[in-house]
Amino acid sequence: MVSAVVPEVALRHGNARPMPAVGMGTAAAPAMLEKAREAVLAGIEVGYRHFDTAALYGTEAALGEAIAEATRRGLVASREEVFVTSKLWSTQCHADLVLPSLRESLRNLQMDYVDLYLIHWPISLKPGPMAFPLKREDAVPFDFEGVWRSMEEAQRLGLAKVIGVSNFTAKHLDKLLAVATILPAVNQVEMSPVWQQRTLRRYCAEKGIHVSAYSPLGGQNWAGNGNGVLESPVLAAIAKARGKSIAQVSLRWIYEQGLTPVAKSYKKERLKHNLEIFDWELTEEDHLKISQIPQNKTVKATYVFSPDGEFTSVDLSDVEVVEE
Numbered sequence: 001m002v003s004a005v006v007p008e009v010a011l012r013h014g015n016a017r018p019m020p021a022v023g024m025g026t027a028a029a030p031a032m033l034e035k036a037r038e039a040v041l042a043g044i045e046v047g048y049r050h051f052d053t054a055a056l057y058g059t060e061a062a063l064g065e066a067i068a069e070a071t072r073r074g075l076v077a078s079r080e081e082v083f084v085t086s087k088l089w090s091t092q093c094h095a096d097l098v099l100p101s102l103r104e105s106l107r108n109l110q111m112d113y114v115d116l117y118l119i120h121w122p123i124s125l126k127p128g129p130m131a132f133p134l135k136r137e138d139a140v141p142f143d144f145e146g147v148w149r150s151m152e153e154a155q156r157l158g159l160a161k162v163i164g165v166s167n168f169t170a171k172h173l174d175k176l177l178a179v180a181t182i183l184p185a186v187n188q189v190e191m192s193p194v195w196q197q198r199t200l201r202r203y204c205a206e207k208g209i210h211v212s213a214y215s216p217l218g219g220q221n222w223a224g225n226g227n228g229v230l231e232s233p234v235l236a237a238i239a240k241a242r243g244k245s246i247a248q249v250s251l252r253w254i255y256e257q258g259l260t261p262v263a264k265s266y267k268k269e270r271l272k273h274n275l276e277i278f279d280w281e282l283t284e285e286d287h288l289k290i291s292q293i294p295q296n297k298t299v300k301a302t303y304v305f306s307p308d309g310e311f312t313s314v315d316l317s318d319v320e321v322v323e324e
């Protein structure tokens with residue numbers, strides 16, 4: 001099987017190597033370590049060099065094992081050939097817990113550094129075990145300055161080549177940028193033809209923050225609402241006209257917006273198929289039709305928190321990630 005050559009995008013802030021323009025997501029519920037390991041190896045075989053994990057996903061160890069195995073097999077010359085992202089979970093979003101949490105992620109990954117370390121959510125929870133859904137009464141005010149100082153320290157120590165955020169709206173970024181001495185290089189958010197993030201993308205473009213798109217294929221039906229991307233009649237018609245799949249149209253559209261999709265599959269054929277987006281283009285008319293797709297965000301704060309209980313020290317509006 002011939003592996004695809006994936007273009008790369010330069011990040012404006014920090015010292016990371018350029019980021020391959022499509023990443024492979026590793027989140028699955030429940031986490032299946034052997035499957036994740038095999039999927040990452042398959043991903044490396046077909047050309048992925050950019051992998052997305054998080055302390056929350058429980059896939060760091062599987063990703064690390066797969067990359068070590070790929071190096072032993074000569075599929076990659078060394079760990080330096082891959083771009084690895086991991087994320088700080090909300091229970092660790094406290095100034096003194098950032099570095100210990102990153103060091104634990106690095107132990108899981110068997111690595112000395114991650115290429116990109118993200119604050120997973122603009123939510124801080126009382127320290128404790130990672131559990132999902134989150135308890136409303138565990139949410140505490142987010143210490144933007146303290147947490148970001150520790151993220152900056154992680155970059156200075158070389159434990160993360162570059163740092164960033166995830167699920168941050170412009171409101172959260174405003175608070176962060178007011179205290180940052182190192183700017184976030186990336187904001188990873190839900191983004192697809194059915195949730196185009198126009199406001200946030202304008203904001204990030206002005207600040208030189210690269211936007212990475214999670215759930216670019218509509219997600220894994222986490223919230224039980226179906227899949228707005230793969231079931232879109234507009235995208236289906238474009239896919240038919242171009243002789244491509246809906247998944248490829250969505251990924252190509254995100255790429256043409258200058259953003260980096262992070263798409264998950266544990267199936268080798270789909271992984272390969274999802275990289276076959278670099279030798280064709282969408283037309284202006286396709287772009288116009290996609291710009292008119294009704295918008296619907298899947299992942300909201302109410303989805304990560306349990307419906308029971310009360311917020312005692314934050315408001316739902318402080319942690320909401322839906323931005324018109």
Ligand code: NAP
Nearest residue numbers: 025026027052166214215216217218219247263264265266
């Ligand atoms: P996604 O990439 O939109 O994928 C959704 C589903 O599409 C997968 O379950 C996959 O199933 C299927 N699929 C993949 N390729 C396909 C194809 N060519 N045709 C048809 N179906 C296809 O969903 P996601 O996992 O939500 O997002 C991707 C990654 O982003 C995650 O894995 C994670 O790394 C990251 N993420 C980050 C956050 C955050 O808060 N920062 C949140 C969510 C996700 P199969 O495995 O069966 O192929």
